[in-house]
Amino acid sequence: MALEFKLTKYETEMLEGKHGYPRQWAIQQLLQVGRFFGATDFVPVSQAHIMCDTESLGPAGIEHLEHLASHDKSERTVSIPAVTDPRGMDFGVYKRFKQSEEFAMRERRATKALEALGILMTDTCINYQTVSPPVFGEHVAFGDTGSVIYANSVFGARSNFEGGPAGLSAALTGRVPRYGYHLESERSATHWFEVQLRPKTLSDWGALGAVIGKKTGNYWCTPLLEGDFGGVTSDELKHFGAALASFGSVPLYHMVGVTPEALDHGQSTGHLIFEDSPKIGPADLREIYFGSKSSVNVDVVVFAAPQLSLFEIQDVARILNGRKIDEKTDLLIATSPEIKAACDRFEITAQIEQSGAVLLSGVCFYQMYARELAEANNWKTLATNSAKLMNIISGYGYEPMLATTEQCVEAAISGKL
Amino acid sequence: MGDKVFKCSPGIGARVTGTALVASDNFSARYDLDRIRGVFSRPAHALFGESYVGKILVLNTAKGGVASSWMLLDMVAREMAPAALVLNSTNPILVQGAAFANLTLVHGFEVDITKQIQSGGCVTVDPVEGIVIWE
Incomplete structure (x- = not known):
């Protein structure tokens, strides 16, 4: 027999639609998930981190965001601070990497809708390093696996994996179902x-x-x-x-x-x-590393997943040391807009760009329509220092290789790993 | 041979019947699928190259990654989705995605369900009753 789910007066009103359709949709989503996992009530959360790259959203997801954004401001505005995970396109360089105008239009539409909902476009998966780190025992709704595991483990905050629809629902209602890693007994x-x-x-x-x-x-x-x-x-x-x-x-x-x-x-x-x-x-x-004995041509070297901190980017610039990368190899570095601005200010960006590398802002490589990027830029072999990226990217048609930061930079310069 | 009935936890979505596609492997829409072509595209996946569209996917558990929670809706909207997800265990991402997309999903069996059902078999998933029937 299903356990009774206890709702407060405000939660009941949201469910009845008295606070508008967006909050009604949101609490219906949360309730379904909560019941599935045996939760019996909600727990208030202090902030939400929303994954919403447009490759994942697709046209259907974007239309959903636009529908929510079409409601009255009092009904559609998030009720707690809410920030975004990386997006699919850095508008400063998207033409250089032959990303399509169709995808650019999707990004613009999604951004407009998210901003109308009152969401802060931080475009980062390292919000715990760059925006507002949670504290011990704080219940949050984080929407990137890396941000969740860091918040739970390093800070002792409380979050489940909250995918895009769930993170958005948490932002609209200010709560999540109390199950999993919100419970002391599950930790x-x-x-x-x-x-x-x-x-x-x-x-x-x-x-x-x-x-x-x-x-x-x-x-x-x-x-x-x-x-x-x-x-x-x-x-x-x-x-x-x-x-x-x-x-x-x-x-x-x-x-x-x-x-x-x-x-x-x-x-x-x-x-x-x-x-x-x-x-x-x-x-x-x-066993996790690239094990080939012969050298392999590297089409693209990627530092991302997670986005790089200021210190990591400084280290890449130090290793580059003014050298040019191979003309047949691309070197991409992804970070948040805040860290990109800091790199600009400290002239780290200029050092990187002099080498022919690109410092991307507000994106992460695998969220950038990676399959289409590969086809447009003739990328197949990919070197990275990120085990996470190596794990994800083969499904997009790449042949990934894990190597150290130094090895990756040298691969970008020589064109081989 | 009579029908085999497997009990599971109550799930999400509507009762569906379809053809099973089974593997003792895990699932992520981002990590494993070419969602444009509707096939498993991760070379290391046990179902690499197989079409999943309209199939009842019987797999072990969810992989890392949060993207599936948006992707399932887009797959359903483009009629490029599986008919249901039947998993030994799941994570919140797939449940959130199934709820959002109104895609049938069940988990929580008393047996390893990937060892009980064979690819190509006719399977009915009833998430309200919490049962899977292999005809």
Whole structure:
């Protein structure tokens, strides 16, 4: 028998349409999902992060946004701060990469509708680094797997994966159904791993996330990692979490001595006793990397997924060191509009562009109609330091290769990896 | 041979009948599909090259990625969607997407459903009753 779902007076009014169609649609969506997962009430959320690239939206999704945006301002305006995930096009360079006017028109239509709903077009998947990081125990509705796993694990915030329609619904109503990672009882570790190395590079951290993700492989699994991780950085945990969430659909991990719900082993496990702890070593990470012995021509080198921080971009510029990239290879770097502006201000953008590389603003590579990009630019082989991107992009027809940041830059310069 | 009935958790969408496409692999609309051509396009996927349009997809669980929650609506609108998703377990993204697109989705079996049904079989999915019938 289905459990009763308790609604407040305001929630009932939204469901009855007394606060307009957009909020009625939104709470109907949330209620369906909540009932599916056995929730019995909603939990208020403080901010929403909405995934809405137009390749995912498609014409049907854009029409839906426009329909919501056609309602009275009092009915359509989001009720909590709401920001956007990366978009499909950087209007500053889209013609250079032969993106179509049809796709450009889709972006313009979606942007107009989202702005009419009161959503802030931050166009970033690293909102936890660049917009407003959540705090411990804060319930949020984040809409990128990388942002969710970072918020849950590193900050101890509470979020499920909220895809575009759900993130938008959370923004319109200010609540999400209380299930999954909003519940303390669901946040204990379910798998224990002993990590016998300290990853050296960002791609190593991504590879470690890939290994753990493959071994867990389910949204309802929470890995606990023990090892000598001393002195981890935000970008390292960003790459680790993004890969873990991508390979395993995992929204939360604990890292003993690093993350706030794992100050010791017992805290993160709820004192559950594990019989076995797989050991992760260098050989496990090597399996994730590109293994060819002969050099391969590289069509495009991509730094993205997640968007790069200011420090990561500074590092790419340092490695480039004024050198020109190969004329047959493209080098793309994706970041948020805020970080792009900072790079402009610090003249990092100019250093990068002098090499022939492009610093993209407000996009992420796999959200840019990647299949059409490949066809238009004759891209097939792709080198990246992002294990997440490597995992995603083969379905779009690419042959991806994971390499370190240094190796990727050198590949862009020589045209080979 | 009589019908085989498998109990699952109540799901989302309407009762549908169709042809099963089965694999012990996972699912993401972004990671795995060429949604224009309507085929599995990820070379490493067990169903690589197979058309999924109009099929009842029987798979293990959801993959990472949030895009499926928008993509399912667009696939339904273009009549390039599967008829239903039948999964051992799911994640919120596919449920949010199914709710948004009014696509049938069930999960939560007592057995590994990918081991019980074979591709090409006729399958009925009843998300209200929480059953899947393999004829």
